Amino acid sequence: MDTDLPATRIRAKQRLGDVLFSGAALAAGILILVALAAVTIFLVAQALPAFTADPADVSKDGRGFWSFVIPLVFGTIWAAALALLFALPLSIGIALFISHYAPRRVALTLGYIVDLLAAVPSVVFGLWGITVLAPAMQPLYSGLVDSLGWIPFFAGPVSGTGRTVLTVAIVLAVMILPIITALSREVFLQTPRLHEEAALALGATRWEMIRMAVLPFGRPGLISATMLGLGRALGETMAVAMVLSPSVIISFALLTSQNPTTIAANIALNFPEASGIGVNVLIATGLILFLITLVVNSLARFIINRRKDFSGAN
């Protein structure tokens, strides 16, 4: 553009204020780049000794770093996946209730109430999970183990405290519920009015209208909301650290007192007492957690951005 009309171009006066202000804005933007680079570099720098260290120093059983990390990775994904299993249907239900079922006037208030859940600090969720939820669920767990113990998921022996991975999953589900709900509610509200009215005019019931117009339109948004919720569940620390009675194992049993712990909870529980190579090992696990959430979140963003281009709404 500039090169087209070199002769007639009127140059604005260079003002000191402009230079300073735009410079400050640019610096702030670049600082973000630097900060993220710093996060990665410092984590990698502190994590490196863990990868190269003598296996005997890394873990008590002396089998090295990866045999220590893989159960943690499993636990992280397992707990988050279970939480998603509970949270997803509930969130879709709540989002539909607020966007398409509740009367217009109260819908906003109802949305605010669900958002309140997001405002509760995670340590309070942890406290609630261990003092209220775990004891309340324990009788149910005993019942499940007694009657359905032949299913591998419900294999015994039952935990006496209720501090199982299932309780953790429920707490995590409650924590990610508001995120998934808020995002999918927005997507459902964006459904083109014409599609909805067309479906209703053809004689569809409200549910048929939702199934034919709202859900297909909202599917990509729903997927990315799910991914963002998953990302949050993967990185959640305190609720897991407080509620779970942890061990470093791979197990699909939901109700025993031997539960696979998560990376984040493991760091929180062991970091204050860690020293020497132990610190490096924990930071290395943190780096792996960072990578996992990075992949999940990027996938979510990718789906959101792809949708922007093809969405019928714009």
Place this chain on the structure above:
Amino acid sequence: MTTLLSTPTPARKLSRGTMWSVLALSVLLSFGFFSLLVLGGASTDFNIVGAVLLAAIIYVALSFVMSRIVEGRRKATDRLATGLVTSAFVVALLPLISLVYTAVSNGLNRFDGDFFNSSMRNVVGQGGGGLHAIIGTLEITAAATLISVPIGIMTAVYLVEYGTGRLSRAITVLVDVMTGIPSIVAGLFAFALFALFFGPGIRFGIGGAVALSVLMIPVVVRSTEEMLKIVPNELREASLALGVPKWATVVKVVLPTAIGGIITGVMIAISRIIGETAPLLIICGMSTSMNYNLFSDRMATLPVFVYTQYSNQGTDTQAYLDRAWTGALVLILIVMVLNILARILSKVLAPKGTR
């Protein structure tokens, strides 16, 4: 059956009154059943959660069956969906109600002057309070806000007013990435950064503020960016046409127009980080004494206070639990006040003349 339903007979419909009585009946049945359990001695407490759930299940099932018989398959499915969607909302409210109820009822035990007036120095068992933790939380949050808000707002200004091309796209992507950083990783980052300079035993308040900034900046950038984007271009053009320099246009015209939304975003960001526990546990540690100095020594914060009171219960368990719940209640109250304040401010400071 199918031929009967598909014949064009005048549509039969369940009236509103009928559905309300079905709801009343299912509530009655469910609560009656659970009362019987209590009276019969099978359980000691009245299980309110179970009763609500059972009532919802009975209602959904009953309305589905009745509608299937009277109104046909499609209407029945519609009623089933309505029932399920509504129950989903009710189920989601249960943990919220339970949590608030527990926090208030347990937290009020120690919600007294002592709690806000004393630290945990030399306290074992009863007494003591969370003043040191409250001070620590306020100081660290304030420091994090001081770091994040200028960076966040200036980044948003860059993205909306100046940024073009590859750099601005890269920053947008990286802000997204930062949004997804798990809080514990932010704590590890702050630790890794400061351990490099001060040795591996480093624990101090400002480290916590840095960790929280990593979590706070993307939230501030995002919300400010959204707000700046909805400032009408006519305002900028009018200002520039009057010969106002660009920086003054941004400072005097664009930012004041968006200030309501920006402040709301900052408040929401603060309320998000003020309850963070994991990063502070790592880089600030825990202390039982007052520490006003952000730059030296371990510093107590409210979330970590709650956590340690729970996890290191002394001999007098109840005293520790009470303090933990009171801490949790104070934390919830702070977050709540911040949220409400944000909402009020966004109403008050909204640009005049719109809508």
